[in-house]
Amino acid sequence: MATIRRSVSARLNGDGKAEVMLRLSVGRGVQLRLRSGVYVNPSRMDDGSRDRRNVGRFIMPRANQREARELRAAERELIGVEQFLLELCEETPRELLSAGFITERYNSFRWPEVYGDGRGEVEHATVYDLFGLFLEKHSYSERRVKNYEVLMRALQRFEAYRTARGGRGWSVDVDTFSVDDVNEFELFLRSEPEVALRYPEIYEGGRRPLRKGNNTIVGMFKCLRAFFNWCNAQELTGNRPFAKYSGVTSQVYGTPYYISMGERDLIADTDLSYNRELEVQRDIFIFQCYVGCRVSDLMRLTLSNIIGGGVEYIASKTRGDRPEVIRVPLHRRAAEIVDRYRGMDNRGRLFPFISPQRYNDAIKRVFAACGVTRAVTVLNPTTGREEQRPINEVASSHIARRTFIGNLYKRVKDPNLVGKLSGHTEGSKAFARYRDIDEEMMRETIGLLGD
Secondary structure, X not given: OEEEEEEEEEEEOOOOOEEEEEEEEEOOOXXXXXXXXXXXXXXXXXXXXXXXXXXXXXXXXXXXHHHHHHHXXXXXXXXXHHHHHHHHHHHOOHHHOOHHHHHHHHHHHHOHHHHOXXXXXXXXXXXXXXXXXXXXXXXXXXXXXXXXXXHHHHHHHHHHHHHHHHHOOOOOOOOOOOHHHHHHHHHHHHOHHHHHHHOHHHHOOOOOOXXXXXXXXXXXXXXXXXXXXXXXXXXXXXOOOOOOOOOOOOOOOOOOOOOOHHHHHHHHHOOOOOXXXXXXXXXXXXXXXXXXXXXXXXXXXXXXXXXXXXXXXXXXXXXXOOOOEEEEEOOHHHHHHHHHOOOOOOOOEOOOOOOHHHHHHHHHHHHHHOOOOOEEEEEOOOOOOEEEEEHHHHOOOHHHHHHHHHHHHHHHOOHHHHHHHHOOOOOOHHHHOOXXXXXXXXXXXXXOOOO
């Protein structure tokens, strides 16, 4: 005879609620702990401390009728789920009633969009199905979503590579992907140009892969680790392939480079009226230098973001985890640029934007046209070695963000204040990459020692 016992998960969601867990027992042979998909306030679940007969029942509030209605709806949903499990156990021959069988049938009943509709043969959810559910549950920025899409395509190529080597249809599976697979996936990413030469059929119809730098691979592995952590938290798998992984863990960046306020003003004051398109993108770049937001946030700003003489927005990169309003008072020059382009964009945005890539290309041309071509030392992302390049060749929209942060930090030397304006958390490791501890600042620091 099958029995079900309720409990609540120790993990809370963003609303302070915990998922109801179901302990299914079928005789002595099958013991399962299943997610219900129903969330309640943990304090409303009776733990049976006063009366064991009440364990798992909901404690109804007396005054809060809205919560009482939610709990009654949760109770009805749980009864339906429990009824399905009990009927499944009653109607299935005992010899077929394994933990795997119950889990597959239950998952297809509870989450058909991932595990199938439960009719006929139940399809096992692929890692890409779970990636889709993972992205659906997170409010990631467009750029972060694209990073995960790049990772998924890399995993698909890795599957094709393993199969081509004799893996007989090998595929990535959240339950079996091991630390050895992680290590081999890293080796595959590092040697993909050579793989493309040996197995060209994997890349038919697509571009041949370029050499990936360490930072790129670390970024992909951070995404993969986050995905597996989520699968563990949702109890979709107990597999933890990164628990014993000791490979690439941290990204390495060179000393940040940015333009001085003098160079910024030179760019702003140079006459570019002979090329209207370049002039417009120059003005947008100068505005970004005074506001310091990321290009993804810049391109969605409208006049409604201008409030009380400042620009206010929530950074798309951290919107899901830390939805704090960033406010930057508008500098006189930035306000003039806003007024200059008021109403010019037919989509209601602050400026007549072009695509991020064309914007980056225009910035390089603006730097060259304005004579800002000094050499800077950069870290080659592929080789990891330092090299000297003209700043106009490596300029992009992100140099505007660095310019905002770097020049402010030079003058106020308060990372928390500057971080508040740029949207970095206190003590952020990312913020440290924008600070340039230059010769002038070091001299001032030594001067504090006295005569």
